[in-house]
Amino acid sequence: ICTNAPTYPLLIDPQGQANRFIRNLEKDNNMDIVKLSDENFVRTVENAIRFGKPLLIENVPEELDPILDPVLQKQIYKQSGADVIKIGDTVIPYHWDFRLYITTQLPNPHYSPELSAKVTLLDFTCTPAGLEEQLLALVVAKERPDLEEMKSNLVIQNSKNKKKLHEIQAKMLSLLENTDPEKLLDDLELINTLTESNQMSQSIHQQVKESEETEKEIDKSRQSYRPVAYRGSLLFFCISNLFHVDPMYQYSLEWYISFFGLCIDNTPPSEDLEVRLQALIETSTTNFYNNICRSLFERHKRMFAFLLCFRIMQGAHEIDDRELRFLIAGPSRQYEGENPDPSWITPKAWNEIKALDTLPNYHGFLDNFRSDLSRWKEIFDAPDATDLQFPGEWQTRLTMFQRLLVLRAI
Secondary structure, X not given: OOOOOOOOEEEEOOOOXXXXXXXXXXXXXXXXXXXXXXXXXXXXXXXXHHHOOEEEEEOOOOOOOHHHHHHHOOOEEEEOOEEEEEEOOEEEEOOOOOEEEEEEOOOOOOXXXXXXXXXXXXXXXXXHHHHHHHHHHHHHHHHXXXXXXXXXXXXXXXXXXXXXXXXXXXXHHHHHHOOOHHHHHHOHHHHHHHHXXXXXXXXXXXXXXXXXXXXXXXXXXXXXXXXXHHHHHHHHHHHOOHHHOOOOOOOOHHHHHHHHHHHHHOOOOOOOHHHHHHHHHHHHHHHHHHHHHHOOOHHHHHHHHHHHHHHHHHHOOOOOHHHHXXXXXXXXXXXXXXXXXXXOOOHHHHHHHHHHOOOHHHOOHHHHHHXXXXXXXXXXXXXXXXXXXXXXXXXXXXXXXXXXXXXXXX
16 A cells, blocks of 8 residues: 555554554665654755655654645646656656655544545554564564574565466466467467466466465464463553553553563573463563553552453453443443432442342342341441452352452442
């Protein structure tokens, strides 16, 4: 899309992935890199257009400099037989090798419809699944470098073979198109070329098929390390939105991937794969928690510990989404029924207790609460909630997380 779309790309890039991608893509083409705030911005744009060099404009806001409009709209015209474009008051020759890339670090920019029509918007924001694949490649590269190297070589080889196959097919079609149909059977050069092309095509087809089968076997071996990559992806997205709590809490994806690699290097070795995988998960989680806590204010550490805990439990499917929603937001509507003891049960608390009874894991809670008010009042009056004993079966029936919902209600 970046290279073939009719308009120039504007890449939404909060984690810097698109920036690195473009720099690698154009690393051999002497690309110019500039920001809108640079003093030599206009001169850099003009030189890139004049000499046909790729240009990367970094970290743009929600509005672009109007001087770029002729470039974005490709307002190229003829003057004295040459292609030119007008930038501001200056008319400069237009080189058709010129390419433009624009990136923004804004996580959720709101671009005007007019600007959106002038560029091709591409969202490079990292997703959990995408980061999991990146971390899987990193883990396998460190744990089984032979597998990762083989995988990379196969991908490159398959790409080359498919490209060669396409070239052969195009050559065969071109020869057939340019040969007189009446002399088709008499053209020995054409027949020999088609025969050789067909044999080469079959050989490449077989190579591609074998490579794809080998790739499947490699992918099967790589999947053993997916739990580690999954935990790594989950950890990063625990901190990706912490800037909403305080603008200081911003962590780059590049730092995190580097940090995750160090965790792998510092994990104690083991010949047993299951033991090794568990050690990788535990080491990365512990180091992650300790490192992030160093950068948090004291008042936010408990919140982060809770966030990390419930995200891990969510990832292990140990938390019902309805229970989490109840813990955060409470009941979604009002329930009818008489309050058994208004002296300590507020109308709000009574409504939450009745709402709690509607959740699958709390069926029967309302009846038990009514029949054992004195015991529940003891819990209500307890100064410390760390070592409470719930009445009857609720002590063993509920998990630690589920008990939080009860404490929230009463």
